Amino acid sequence: MSLLSKIFGHKNKPITVDELKSALKNKEFVFYYQPEWDLKTNRAIGVEALMRWESPKRGYVPPMEFIPLLEESGVIHEFTHFLFEQTLKDLTELHTVAPELFMAVNLSISQLHEPDLAETIQKYLSANNLDAEHLECEFTESQELGDDVLSNGILDKLAEMHIPVSIDDFGTGYSSFERLKKLNIRKLKIDLSFVRTLMEDDKNKSIVLSIIKLGHDLGFPVLAEGIETTEQQQWLRDNGCDYGQGYWFSRGLPMEQLKPFLAENLKQK
Numbered sequence: 001m002s003l004l005s006k007i008f009g010h011k012n013k014p015i016t017v018d019e020l021k022s023a024l025k026n027k028e029f030v031f032y033y034q035p036e037w038d039l040k041t042n043r044a045i046g047v048e049a050l051m052r053w054e055s056p057k058r059g060y061v062p063p064m065e066f067i068p069l070l071e072e073s074g075v076i077h078e079f080t081h082f083l084f085e086q087t088l089k090d091l092t093e094l095h096t097v098a099p100e101l102f103m104a105v106n107l108s109i110s111q112l113h114e115p116d117l118a119e120t121i122q123k124y125l126s127a128n129n130l131d132a133e134h135l136e137c138e139f140t141e142s143q144e145l146g147d148d149v150l151s152n153g154i155l156d157k158l159a160e161m162h163i164p165v166s167i168d169d170f171g172t173g174y175s176s177f178e179r180l181k182k183l184n185i186r187k188l189k190i191d192l193s194f195v196r197t198l199m200e201d202d203k204n205k206s207i208v209l210s211i212i213k214l215g216h217d218l219g220f221p222v223l224a225e226g227i228e229t230t231e232q233q234q235w236l237r238d239n240g241c242d243y244g245q246g247y248w249f250s251r252g253l254p255m256e257q258l259k260p261f262l263a264e265n266l267k268q269k
Contacts, residue, residue, distance in 0.1 A: 015066055017073045024082055029053050031087060032252035036104070036223060037244045039237040044265050046102040046136065047094070048245065049087045050252040071110040080111050084124040088135070090255055092128045097263040104136040104166060112139070118157040136186050138166040187243065188215045192226025199231050212240050
């Protein structure tokens with residue numbers, strides 16, 4: 001059997017729990033960071049951590065293929081520690097060139113169920129001498145939190161710790177006004193599905209304008225995801241959108257590329 005056959009044959013086999021544990025141990029999970037941009041000042045304000053699994057046997061494995069097994073198997077708890085340990089360590093390095101940046105990390109419903117999540121977060125904030133405002137916990141609106149998550153107090157704990165929360169993919173899910181009122185929200189993130197055809201679809205323009213107005217009326221800044229063209233960026237800026245993210249600014253970058261990229265951005269101001 002050829003080497004390529006071995007590789008592709010392995011890729012088609014189901015991922016096992018042992019593989020995930022081995023990947024964590026061997027640091028096969030890596031992070032790329034996509035900047036979030038202030039549309040008015042044209043300045044980077046933070047970065048979102050994007051996880052990749054670079055398996056020596058399977059090659060690149062997208063998160064949608066292994067995150068469910070992480071959650072079902074309970075390995076997600078070990079991963080939570082790895083997530084905050086690595087991203088906050090990287091943030092301290094980024095602060096050498098951009099000290100005001102925050103780090104946005106995506107949390108799943110399973111992670112919000114972890115009873116010691118708040119303590120885990122505080123542990124790695126303290127270990128890296130970071131303030132709570134330097135971290136942002138993000139979850140997608142399409143995730144139904146449910147009464148069990150709302151009643152376990154984790155969202156209240158995050159608010160008490162002054163850790164901002166961002167609602168991703170806003171406009172596609174279940175957010176209630178009551179929930180929006182209670183959370184310590186840093187921003188609403190408009191789903192890229194509304195931005196992708198923004199310039200060709202007047203209905204999407206109306207939806208985006210409504211989300212911007214809703215966010216501002218509630219006191220939340222608004223970020224548009226998936227900005228890929230100058231026309232999209234200008235329209236969003238001219239219509240009051242606060243922040244942007246997408247390939248027009250930068251795709252996700254590894255740390256060795258991100259630091260000089262941010263340093264150059266700051267140098268131009």
